[in-house]
Amino acid sequence: MIRKVPQDFLLGAALSAYQMEGAAGTDGREPSVWDAWLARPGSGYDGRAASDFYHHFEEDIAAAAAHGLRALTLSLSWSRILRANGTVNPDGLAFYDRVIDACRAHGVEPFVALYHFDLPDAYAREGWLAPGTTEAYLRYARVVFQHFGDRVRHFLTMKDPVTEITQGYITGLFPPGQHFALGRAVRALYKMLVAHAQAVLLYKSLSLGGSIGIAHRAEGVYPLRETKADLQAARRDDVLTNRMLLDIVLAGRMSLRTRSLIGEILPDGESFATNDEELEVLGRAAAALDFFGVNYYASHFCTKPTDGTSRITHNGVGERGTSAYEIAGISRRLSREDVPTTDWDWNIFPRGLYEMLLRLHEEYRAIPIYVTETGLGLHEHPTDSVLEDDDRIDYLRQHLAAVLDAMEDGVDVRGLFVWSLIDGLSWTNGYDKRYGLFYVDYATGSRFPKKSADWLRDLAERRLMLTLNAIHTRTTKSASDEN
Numbered sequence: 389m390i391r392k393v394p395q396d397f398l399l400g401a402a403l404s405a406y407q408m409e410g411a412a413g414t415d416g417r418e419p420s421v422w423d424a425w426l427a428r429p430g431s432g433y434d435g436r437a438a439s440d441f442y443h444h445f446e447e448d449i450a451a452a453a454a455h456g457l458r459a460l461t462l463s464l465s466w467s468r469i470l471r472a473n474g475t476v477n478p479d480g481l482a483f484y485d486r487v488i489d490a491c492r493a494h495g496v497e498p499f500v501a502l503y504h505f506d507l508p509d510a511y512a513r514e515g516w517l518a519p520g521t522t523e524a525y526l527r528y529a530r531v532v533f534q535h536f537g538d539r540v541r542h543f544l545t546m547k548d549p550v551t552e553i554t555q556g557y558i559t560g561l562f563p564p565g566q567h568f569a570l571g572r573a574v575r576a577l578y579k580m581l582v583a584h585a586q587a588v589l590l591y592k593s594l595s596l597g598g599s600i601g602i603a604h605r606a607e608g609v610y611p612l613r614e615t616k617a618d619l620q621a622a623r624r625d626d627v628l629t630n631r632m633l634l635d636i637v638l639a640g641r642m643s644l645r646t647r648s649l650i651g652e653i654l655p656d657g658e659s660f661a662t663n664d665e666e667l668e669v670l671g672r673a674a675a676a677l678d679f680f681g682v683n684y685y686a687s688h689f690c691t692k693p694t695d696g697t698s699r700i701t702h703n704g705v706g707e708r709g710t711s712a713y714e715i716a717g718i719s720r721r722l723s724r725e726d727v728p729t730t731d732w733d734w735n736i737f738p739r740g741l742y743e744m745l746l747r748l749h750e751e752y753r754a755i756p757i758y759v760t761e762t763g764l765g766l767h768e769h770p771t772d773s774v775l776e777d778d779d780r781i782d783y784l785r786q787h788l789a790a791v792l793d794a795m796e797d798g799v800d801v802r803g804l805f806v807w808s809l810i811d812g813l814s815w816t817n818g819y820d821k822r823y824g825l826f827y828v829d830y831a832t833g834s835r836f837p838k839k840s841a842d843w844l845r846d847l848a849e850r851r852l853m854l855t856l857n858a859i860h861t862r863t864t865k866s867a868s869d870e871n
């Protein structure tokens with residue numbers, strides 16, 4: 389079947405500061421929590437040089453434009469812009485001025501995220517729970533809005549807070565490296581979402597005329613089998629994976645059901661407090677939000693945990709079948725035999741994206757949606773500057789088809805950004821898991837387009853793509869169907 393991508397549907401790609409910029413000690417940038425985290429003995433890689441976007445941004449943005457991409461999502465580095473002593477680093481602002489000017493010169497719309505996992509180093513021990521994070525974030529947000537607000541029409545307050553929180557407080561794979569601290573995870577996520585809401589209201593109070601959103605990694609959460617126990621596991625997994633954030637960000641309040649599910653996953657004796665002032669801010673910010681970003685890579689199939697022990701085995705090297713994920717009292721995630729997986733054990737399940745888009749549409753207020761990240765990580769070894777990444781093309785085609793299906797069914801999706809424009813650092817996997825449309829040779833800094841970049845250029849020009857199958861046959865119940 390031939391599908392048509394609407395002419396006004398934005399095709400773009402995504403980048404993040406820490407994963408691509410490098411230049412970690414240049415022009416007054418101060419350390420972020422990731423610098424110390426990846427400097428621990430045995431980590432095996434770090435972000436000091438990354439893809440050196442800092443010195444290659446002109447070339448990378450020009451290449452994106454030449455391949456038909458009309459938009460880029462990029463994050464700014466807080467520690468390049470605001471120093472620990474509270475003063476502004478003009479060289480940090482000047483770098484992003486050059487990046488944004490290059491986007492504009494090439495007709496590429498910048499979607500600027502204030503924040504993507506890289507807290508300043510002062511918060512290394514406690515992460516977002518450290519005192520003063522929200523105040524510092526809002527100071528930083530004000531600097532960014534006031535400086536770039538005349539040229540940037542789309543801001544994101546933050547990207548992917550749920551991943552940051554689950555990896556930081558549950559799996560221990562991100563700083564601050566805590567394990568199975570469910571109560572802290574819930575409180576830290578809530579704190580981040582209140583900060584997000586305050587940033588939305590701050591932006592609106594400045595009347596800059598652009599729009600503001602947030603990106604959430606919206607992974608589908610399904611029961612592995614249609615049993616009561618698996619449905620319960622999926623519901624409990626979903627409340628932290630999606631439901632708490634969606635309620636707060638899109639509805640401005642947590643439903644009673646959401647609160648009761650949070651109660652089910654909190655450890656005995658731990659509670660979760662909110663106050664009226666915060667709730668008022670959340671409500672106003674949800675009503676003022678201009679768009680919602682969906683990052684989608686995979687979904688999860690949940691079953692009942694085996695016993696009272698939590699276990700995480702991280703497959704950080706791409707050896708298929710080596711991962712385990714089980715949180716006592718919540719869920720055990722398993723793969724499904726009929727669903728293919730990547731070398732890193734991420735299932736490839738475009739229907740999860742379709743169903744997530746429908747869930748947002750059916751359960752929350754209508755708001756424009758962008759798929760702010762989707763893509764496939766691969767081991768890649770080019771020969772003579774040629775890389776035939778057909779698996780990535782297939783992945784992108786299937787996920788774009790899922791988006792088009794959702795649009796046909798009434799969901800207002802405005803665009804899709806491929807993760808990522810260029811290869812970069814994968815937070816917990818290093819440099820061997822590549823996502824780029826453009827290959828980066830880390831030894832020389834040179835880049836070249838992969839076959840997927842050429843495929844995307846043809847798609848952008850002709851707006852036609854071949855889809856293999858209709859995605860949206862519903863055969864599986866998701867956690868949200870149950871409520």
Ligand code: BGP
Pocket residue numbers: 404407547548551605683761765807813814815816817821
């Ligand atoms: C998202 C992050 C991205 C990117 C992506 C791929 O959650 O927002 O920054 O890293 O995941 O993940 P990974 O690099 O772990 O494969």
